Amino acid sequence: MIVPITILSILFIGIGFIITEKNAKYLLSGYNTMSENERGKFDIKSYIPYFRNFHIFLGLSLFVICLSVYYFIDPDWSGIVMTTYPIIAYIFFVWKGNQFSKLNNKKSNRKTIMTMIFLVVVFITIAGMFLNSLNDNNIDITGNTIKIKGDYGMELKKSDIKSIKLVNELPEISYKMNGFALQNVKKGYFKTKTGEKVKLFINSDKYPLIYIITEDNQKIYYSSKEKSNNIVFKDLKTAISK
Numbered sequence: 290m291i292v293p294i295t296i297l298s299i300l301f302i303g304i305g306f307i308i309t310e311k312n313a314k315y316l317l318s319g320y321n322t323m324s325e326n327e328r329g330k331f332d333i334k335s336y337i338p339y340f341r342n343f344h345i346f347l348g349l350s351l352f353v354i355c356l357s358v359y360y361f362i363d364p365d366w367s368g369i370v371m372t373t374y375p376i377i378a379y380i381f382f383v384w385k386g387n388q389f390s391k392l393n394n395k396k397s398n399r400k401t402i403m404t405m406i407f408l409v410v411v412f413i414t415i416a417g418m419f420l421n422s423l424n425d426n427n428i429d430i431t432g433n434t435i436k437i438k439g440d441y442g443m444e445l446k447k448s449d450i451k452s453i454k455l456v457n458e459l460p461e462i463s464y465k466m467n468g469f470a471l472q473n474v475k476k477g478y479f480k481t482k483t484g485e486k487v488k489l490f491i492n493s494d495k496y497p498l499i500y501i502i503t504e505d506n507q508k509i510y511y512s513s514k515e516k517s518n519n520i521v522f523k524d525l526k527t528a529i530s531k
Contacts, residue, residue: 290364290472291356294371298352301375305344310337319400330391339386347378364472369419376412380405422469422476425514426490428521430528437490437511441468441477447529451504455497455522459510460487499525 308317313333315321317340320331351374359367387401426439435445461482468477468489475491488507491498492514499522501509513521 290359290367290371294352294355294359294367297371297375298348298355300348301344301351302348305341305348308337308340310334313337327392332389332391336386336389339389343378343382347375351375359472365423365474368471369416372419373412373416376408376415380408380412383408423474425492425516426476426511427513427515428511428525430524435525435528439476439490441488441490443488445501445503447531449503449505450501450529451506452502453522453525453529454500455518456500456510457497459489459491459498460485 310333313320314328320328320333323331351371354374355367355371358370383401383404387397390397422440424439426437426442429436429438433447435447435450437443437445462475463480463482463484465475466478466480466486468475468479470476470479473491473494475489478486478488480486485508488509490509490511493512495512495514495518497518499511499518501511503509511521512518
């Protein structure tokens with residue numbers, strides 16, 4: 290998580306230096322679509338320092354805040370902050386940046402308001418997805434059915450399970466195919482370094498992990514956040530043996 294935090298922070302700082310007064314009409318979003326008359330009513334000379342200072346501050350503050358959350362609160366939450374904090378910052382950026390425009394017309398104000406609303410909706414959507422994905426994938430055993438609830442959940446019949454055991458490590462993951470991943474939380478389909486496709490329900494950094502192989506050779510790794518993995522494993526073994 291530290292590597293993406295560092296890269297994103299450097300990226301924001303770099304953006305602050307890319308836009309200049311000379312290239313703004315080509316590279317600066319919004320300004321590059323204005324007519325010459327509209328550009329004449331926009332204080333680009335004052336806006337560029339504001340743009341640069343904002344992105345430098347965003348990059349530095351993102352780095353400090355995310356690392357503080359990573360080391361002192363929770364590594365997974367640092368990933369959430371890394372994603373949502375810039376959106377909040379850009380809402381302020383858009384609102385404050387409107388002061389550099391002398392286009393006090395409905396079209397300009399409507400565009401600013403719509404942009405801010407869009408960013409708020411994006412923030413709420415992403416934050417909701419993160420919070421939902423952090424919920425534990427509880428296992429429900431009913432009759433002959435074993436249901437793993439929550440994000441990327443699935444149902445298995447007892448007869449579908451070829452083997453189940455506890456393991457002390459997760460295979461080295463190469464990349465995410467279709468899923469959700471933070472520092473300790475990983476859910477969905479992933480590829481291992483050896484090219485195997487595995488399904489993960491890793492809700493915490495608790496060990497040992499529950500390792501299930503199905504009759505069709507699907508490999509599933511599970512770790513609970515709320516319960517002991519050993520207890521969940523015993524419950525599963527008891528249910529399967531019945």
